[in-house]
Amino acid sequence: MTVNLTRIYTRLGDRGETHLGDMSRVPKTHPRIEAYGTVDELNAFIGVALTTPGLPQQYAGWLRRIQNDLFDVGADIAVPHGDDRTRLRVQPAQTTWLEERCDEVNATLTPLRSFVLPGGTPAAAQLHVCRTVCRRAERAAITCGDELNEQVVHYLNRLSDLLFILSRGANGADEPLWEPGASQ
Numbered sequence: 001m002t003v004n005l006t007r008i009y010t011r012l013g014d015r016g017e018t019h020l021g022d023m024s025r026v027p028k029t030h031p032r033i034e035a036y037g038t039v040d041e042l043n044a045f046i047g048v049a050l051t052t053p054g055l056p057q058q059y060a061g062w063l064r065r066i067q068n069d070l071f072d073v074g075a076d077i078a079v080p081h082g083d084d085r086t087r088l089r090v091q092p093a094q095t096t097w098l099e100e101r102c103d104e105v106n107a108t109l110t111p112l113r114s115f116v117l118p119g120g121t122p123a124a125a126q127l128h129v130c131r132t133v134c135r136r137a138e139r140a141a142i143t144c145g146d147e148l149n150e151q152v153v154h155y156l157n158r159l160s161d162l163l164f165i166l167s168r169g170a171n172g173a174d175e176p177l178w179e180p181g182a183s184q
Helices: 031-050 057-078 092-106 122-142 150-171
Strands: 017-019 025-027
Touching: 031 057, 031 122, 057 092, 057 150, 092 150, 122 150
Parallel strands: none
Antiparallel strands: 017 025
16 A cells, blocks of 8 residues: 655645545544544654663564554544445454563563552653553544444554553563552
8 A cells, every 4th residue: 555645735724624534524623533633643652752762672663563553543543434445444463463562571570569650761651651642542532433443442442551561661670659648
């Protein structure tokens, strides 16, 4: 599949509307625009994570793959179901791959004794930012309603789990944990 972008500005959105992938016009406040915009924001934050010192190389390779998959997620969200054209859709195998990475990394971590505070190493802190933006993207995708490919929500839900697990891995044994009532 080839994408050709010959001109970046079109002026078509100057009045607060844009096209979905099926060429229907919607306001830029439409739930689909909000959802794939938040996926785009997540992708940008993952790009920042990739530049962060201390990010394990194995994680970097996975995050680059995820960045590409997030474009698939955005493309899926951008096209409502219903026409008879073949469209790019998120597939269960993409979510399965995330689950396999979750299991792989989680097997190396100590069991949690408390909730993890976002922070620790720069890489872990940035992965926590990615996790929270991913959760927002998931909520935004859900607002698109029943005509959204359910695999989009599955993928984003599992991705937020993986980002949490990767943040734990990036912190190693020295992860900041919540101490209930510690300042009381």
